Structure formats: C-alpha cells, structure tokens
Amino acid sequence: MTTVLNVSSVSRSFGDRAVLKNVSFAVGGGKLTGFVGANGAGKTTTMRIILGVLAADTGEVTLGGTPLTREVRQRFGYMPEERGLYPKMTVHDQIVYLGRLHGLSSSAAEDRTKKLLERLGLGERAGEKLEKLSLGNQQRAQVAAALVHDPEVLVLDEPFSGLDPIAVETMVEVLRDRAATGAPVLFSSHQLELVERLCDDLVIIADGGIRAAGDRATLRAQHAEPRYQLQVDTDAGWLRDQPGVTLIDLDGPRAVFRLQDGFDDQKVLLAALERGPVRSFGPVVPTLTEIFREVVR
Amino acid sequence: MSTYAAAKVVAAREIKVKLRDKTFLFSTAFFLLFSIAVTVLPSLFSGGPTSVAVADQATATALQQADLEVRVVGDDAAAEKLLRDGDVDAAVVSGPEVLGMSEAPNDVVRALSTAPPVRLLDADAVDPFLAYIVPFALAFVFFFTSFLFGLQIAQSVTEEKQTRIVEILVASVPTRALLAGKVAALSLLAFVQVGLIAIVTLVGSRLAGLDSGVLRLLEPTIGWFVAFFVVGFVMLAALWAGVGAMASRPEELSSSSQPVQMAVMLPFFAVIFFGENELVLRILSYVPISAPVAMPTRIFKDEAALWEPLVSLGLMAVTAAVLLAIGTRIYEGSLLRTNGRTSWATAWRSNATS
Numbered sequence: 001m002t003t004v005l006n007v008s009s010v011s012r013s014f015g016d017r018a019v020l021k022n023v024s025f026a027v028g029g030g031k032l033t034g035f036v037g038a039n040g041a042g043k044t045t046t047m048r049i050i051l052g053v054l055a056a057d058t059g060e061v062t063l064g065g066t067p068l069t070r071e072v073r074q075r076f077g078y079m080p081e082e083r084g085l086y087p088k089m090t091v092h093d094q095i096v097y098l099g100r101l102h103g104l105s106s107s108a109a110e111d112r113t114k115k116l117l118e119r120l121g122l123g124e125r126a127g128e129k130l131e132k133l134s135l136g137n138q139q140r141a142q143v144a145a146a147l148v149h150d151p152e153v154l155v156l157d158e159p160f161s162g163l164d165p166i167a168v169e170t171m172v173e174v175l176r177d178r179a180a181t182g183a184p185v186l187f188s189s190h191q192l193e194l195v196e197r198l199c200d201d202l203v204i205i206a207d208g209g210i211r212a213a214g215d216r217a218t219l220r221a222q223h224a225e226p227r228y229q230l231q232v233d234t235d236a237g238w239l240r241d242q243p244g245v246t247l248i249d250l251d252g253p254r255a256v257f258r259l260q261d262g263f264d265d266q267k268v269l270l271a272a273l274e275r276g277p278v279r280s281f282g283p284v285v286p287t288l289t290e291i292f293r294e295v296v297r
Numbered sequence: 298m299s300t301y302a303a304a305k306v307v308a309a310r311e312i313k314v315k316l317r318d319k320t321f322l323f324s325t326a327f328f329l330l331f332s333i334a335v336t337v338l339p340s341l342f343s344g345g346p347t348s349v350a351v352a353d354q355a356t357a358t359a360l361q362q363a364d365l366e367v368r369v370v371g372d373d374a375a376a377e378k379l380l381r382d383g384d385v386d387a388a389v390v391s392g393p394e395v396l397g398m399s400e401a402p403n404d405v406v407r408a409l410s411t412a413p414p415v416r417l418l419d420a421d422a423v424d425p426f427l428a429y430i431v432p433f434a435l436a437f438v439f440f441f442t443s444f445l446f447g448l449q450i451a452q453s454v455t456e457e458k459q460t461r462i463v464e465i466l467v468a469s470v471p472t473r474a475l476l477a478g479k480v481a482a483l484s485l486l487a488f489v490q491v492g493l494i495a496i497v498t499l500v501g502s503r504l505a506g507l508d509s510g511v512l513r514l515l516e517p518t519i520g521w522f523v524a525f526f527v528v529g530f531v532m533l534a535a536l537w538a539g540v541g542a543m544a545s546r547p548e549e550l551s552s553s554s555q556p557v558q559m560a561v562m563l564p565f566f567a568v569i570f571f572g573e574n575e576l577v578l579r580i581l582s583y584v585p586i587s588a589p590v591a592m593p594t595r596i597f598k599d600e601a602a603l604w605e606p607l608v609s610l611g612l613m614a615v616t617a618a619v620l621l622a623i624g625t626r627i628y629e630g631s632l633l634r635t636n637g638r639t640s641w642a643t644a645w646r647s648n649a650t651s
Contacts, residue, residue, distance in 0.1 A: 048464075
C-alpha cells in the first residue's frame with residue numbers, strides 16, 4: 001500500500017517576511033524524496049508545517065487526500081533539524097517513552113526499542129545515559145526516536161549531517177526499508193551527491209518557492225540542456241567550426257559542447273574520427289549540483 | 298491516543314525521573330528529619346520530670362503525689378550529696394528546706410506549698426513558643442516545598458526546550474498533554490511529600506506527648522494546611538510551566554520565573570513578620586497566595602470560624618482556575634519559540650505556534 005503525502009499551496013510568513021510562498025509538492029509512497037535548497041530557503045519551515053509543529057497561514061497538507069489531524073500525525077516519524085533528546089535519560093528509556101507517546105503499548109514500545117537499537121548498532125549502549133554517548137551514537141539514537149513506532153510517513157531534516165560513512169550507510173538502509181513498506185519518506189540534505197545517489201524524487205526549493213519537483217530523470221531532462229563530451233588524442237579546437245556546435249569547455253584534446261536542435265551528434269563523432277582516434281564520446285549526464293544551480297538561478 | 302492517555306505517559310516519565318533524582322530524595326529526607334526534630338526533640342531535651350532526693354518519708358509521699366521522680370535516702374547529707382553529684386535535680390532537707398544547684402526547683406516548691414486557687418480566663422491559650430514556631434514551620438514547609446517543586450516544573454520544561462526534544466514531543470502529542478502530565482506529576486510528588494511531613498508531625502507530636510490542648514489545635518491545623526497546600530500548589534503550577542517555557546536556556550529561568558518566585562516568597566515573609574497582627578493575618582488568610590500559610594496559622598491560634606477556611610479555599614480554587622488558564626496560554630505561546638527569552642506579551646499574544 002502506498003499513500004501520497006501532499007503539500008498544497010502552503011504559505012507562511014513570520015511577521016512581514018514571507019518564508020514560504022504557495023509551496024506545493026507531493027511525496028510519493030514507497031519512494032525516497034530528497035528535499036534540497038540553500039540555507040534559509042524554507043526546508044525546515046515546510047517540514048515543521050507537515051508535522052504540525054508550526055501552523056500554515058494558508059494551504060494544507062494531506063495524506064492520501066485527507067487533511068492531517070493529530071491522530072494521523074502521531075503515526076509520522078520526525079527528526080527535527082535541531083537534535084535533542086533527554087541528556088540524563090538512558091537511550092532505552094527515552095526511545096520507549098517516545099514510542100509510548102506515539103501510541104504504542106508499553107510492551108510493543110519495549111520490543112520495538114530493543115530491535116531498533118540492535119539494528120542501529122546501539123544495543124550495547126541502550127542502558128547508558130544519552131549524554132555519555134559519542135555524537136555519532138547520539139545521532140543514531142535520534143534516528144531510533146523517529147522510527148520507534150514504525151511510522152507511516154517519515155520526515156527527516158538533514159538526517160545525514162554529522163554521520164560517519166558507516167552510519168550514513170546504516171541510515172540509508174533504514175530509510176530504504178521504511179520506503180519499501182510503502183511509506184512516503186521525505187528528507188532534506190545539503191549533501192547533493194548523496195541525495196543524487198539515494199533519491200527517487202526530488203523537490204528543489206529556493207527563496208520560499210518550489211522551483212522543481214518530480215522524478216529525478218525527468219528533472220534532468222527538463223532542467224539541463226543536452227551536452228556532450230568528446231575525448232580525442234589531438235587538440236579538439238576544430239569543434240568550433242563544426243555546424244550546430246557551441247563549445248562550453250575546451251581543454252586540449254577534451255571538449256564539452258552543446259548541440260543545437262536538429263543537428264545529429266553522430267555527425268560530430270564521424271568528423272572527429274576523420275581527424276584521428278576517439279577515446280570517448282557521449283552525452284554528459286548533468287549532476288544534481290548542476291541541475292540545482294540551474295533551477296535556483 | 299487521547300490527551301488524557303498521553304498526559305499519563307508524560308506524568309509517568311516525570312515521576313520516574315524524579316524518583317531517581319538526588320535533589321528530590323534529599324529534600325524529602327530533609328523535611329522528614331526537620332518535622333521529627335521540631336516535634337520530638339524539644340520533649341527529649343526537657344528530660345522528663347524533675348528528680349528530687351529526700352530523707353523524710355512524709356515529704357517523699359507529697360512529692361510523689363506531684364508526679365516528681367523521688368529518691369528516698371537515709372539522711373539529709375546523702376540527699377545533698379546526690380544533688381551535688383548531679384544525680385538529682387533537687388533535694389529536700391529538714392526544715393523543710395529545698396535545695397537546688399543554680400536554679401530554684403519551682404515544681405518541688407509548688408509540690409510542698411499550698412497554692413492559692415487559680416482561675417484561667419483563657420485556658421486554651423497556646424504556649425508562646427509553639428505560637429511562634431507553628432506558623433513559622435507552616436510557612437517554611439509551604440515556601441520550600443512549593444518553591445522546590447514549582448521550580449522543578451519550570452526546569453523540566455526548560456530542559457525539553459533547550460534540548461529541542463520538545464519539537465518531537467509536540468509533533469506526537471497535544472501541547473496540553475505535555476503540560477498536564479508535567480503539572481500532575483510534580484503536584485503529586487509535592488503532595489506526597491507534604492502528606493508525609495504532616496503524618497510524621499502528627500505521629501511525632503503524639504509520641505512526644507504534647508498536651509491535649511495543643512493537639513486539639515494542631516491536628517486540624519495540619520489537616521487544613523494539607524488541603525490549602527494542594528490547592529495553593531496547583532494554583533501556581535501552570536504558571537511555573539509557563540515561565541519555564543519562556544526561558545530558552547536554564548540561565549534565563551531565574552529572570553523569567555521571578556514573578557512566580559515572588560508569589561511564593563512574599564506570603565512567606567508576610568506571615569513571618571505580621572503573624573502577630575490579627576487584622577493583617579485575617580486579610581492574608583483570604584488572599585489566595587498567602588492563604589495556605591495564613592489560614593492554618595489562624596486555625597492554630599483558634600481565631601478562625603469553621604466557615605472561614607472553606608470560603609478562603611473557594612477563593613483559591615477560583616484563582617487557581619484563572620491562573621491555570623493563564624499559565625497554559627503562556628506555556629503554549631512560548632514553548633516553540635527558540636530564539637532567546639520570550640516576553641510575557643509575546644507569549645500571551647502568540648497563541649498559535651510560530
């Protein structure tokens with residue numbers, strides 16, 4: 001079963017500063033959706049509105065078409081931007097407590113906590129006070145706090161910041177598992193390479209407005225013009241005179257160029273072969289960083 | 298999950314945490330020792346009936362009838378020796394002459410003299426020492442317990458705010474459930490502590506053999522005090538939570554909580570300083586913040602009619618309802634404001650989270 005989390009026409013101002021302007025996007029069930037944007041673009045505000053920690057001035061958030069209520073949100077998992085649990089409580093006790101607050105029975109909360117802490121590699125630390133743990137382990141405990149009740153929707157604000165590479169992998173696994181159950185998973189991140197590797201869908205926000213949203217491949221097609229890269233043995237300067245070609249970057253035998261509509265890339269390849277061996281030729285797949293730069297410009 | 302169920306889970310955590318908290322355990326132990334000390338120690342130090350050594354059998358009988366501890370000795374010299382050795386408090390030698398070391402043993406003199414008849418016009422009047430110490434003890438217990446537990450409500454709120462766990466909490470349960478759970482838990486612990494103090498004091502005062510006239514006044518005083526404490530504590534509890542939410546760091550708590558601290562501290566000093574003034578005390582016993590100390594004091598002095606504490610409690614209950622509403626609004630208005638200390642005006646205005 002998959003359900004779609006829909007953010008529709010949400011606006012929010014603090015005083016006379018409009019932080020979100022008519023924000024709409026969907027987070028599909030069973031998918032990992034990356035939420036990217038510069039600092040102050042409105043990611044955290046959007047997430048807080050989804051969780052009901054903050055009220056929207058206008059617009060609404062729905063799950064499977066139904067507006068969110070406290071009861072529905074109680075089945076959400078949330079990892080806020082500013083991390084925090086009770087420093088003087090044991091890891092085990094506070095995860096159980098949060099499970100109970102999310103509506104789990106006491107035995108179910110115990111059971112889930114135990115399994116989850118094992119899974120996150122915190123099993124041996126369960127009885128220790130949170131403040132005694134390393135920052136990385138505190139972060140794992142924070143993940144456990146968001147997952148203890150098997151949330152139907154997962155919203156994570158910068159879940160990867162401060163994690164070592166091994167913890168990142170564990171986190172990725174956990175997110176994928178959750179998505180595999182059909183839950184919509186939305187997370188924000190500054191690490192664009194990571195988002196690129198992980199996400200099925202992308203939402204790009206800038207200055208309080210959604211600039212692009214949707215399937216990663218589609219976004220690529222939409223937001224970056226087709227480019228090619230050519231690697232030959234000698235200088236590739238002759239490309240300047242090739243019809244339809246606009247050089248973007250030339251570095252001796254290596255060139256990146258744009259091709260106008262209606263021109264055949266294979267003609268360019270043939271022309272290159274006439275001049276000598278071709279080591280590589282192909283379309284350049286734009287990176288998320290490039291798409292990001294393009295759309296927020 | 299209902300707000301009630303959520304509040305119960307919150308309260309259970311608070312209690313569990315506090316029961317492991319050294320400050321809490323220490324303060325409870327301290328107050329219990331304090332109340333034992335106040336009730337039991339004075340009678341231990343007074344050392345029981347005066348002991349007297351005497352040689353003459355007739356005199357001994359008279360002294361025994363006066364409930365003194367009599368030691369019959371062979372002759373006057375032996376009686377005097379016992380006195381000099383410190384084995385007895387007084388001696389009676391032939392004459393009869395009463396011997397004492399440095400003070401005249403008045404009860405021995407009284408036992409041997411014919412006193413003129415005495416008629417007391419105010420037989421129930423309380424011993425001046427007790428008249429001073431009882432209001433002081435009531436004020437002391439009320440002040441410290443409500444201050445200590447009130448401050449703990451505030452600290453627990455500030456802690457959640459500072460560690461930012463509040464965002465996860467608010468995302469999962471209604472704000473009111475958090476507030477209600479916290480207030481209920483700390484109130485319950487405060488009541489248990491005051492209840493224990495009351496029981497220890499009552500049992501202690503019986504064991505210590507206070508005379509029945511004092512007990513007749515002390516027992517209702519303590520009973521009413523517990524009732525007044527309960528309403529008085531709940532009255533300020535939500536405000537404590539509110540000022541806790543206004544502070545974003547523990548360092549800000551002392552300034553944000555000042556008005557509530559005053560509300561606890563002023564009545565304490567008012568009752569200590571004006572306890573002798575019947576009119577002022579009468580007024581204080583109807584002012585909700587000072588009533589928990591002033592009214593039981595008047596009951597102890599036997600100055601209050603039965604309807605008076607009831608009316609005063611009613612006034613407090615109404616005030617409590619109003620202050621709970623105000624405290625809740627302040628709490629909700631400032632809980633999620635994380636940039637520095639929230640002002641009263643902002644907390645009051647921004648009812649919606651922002």
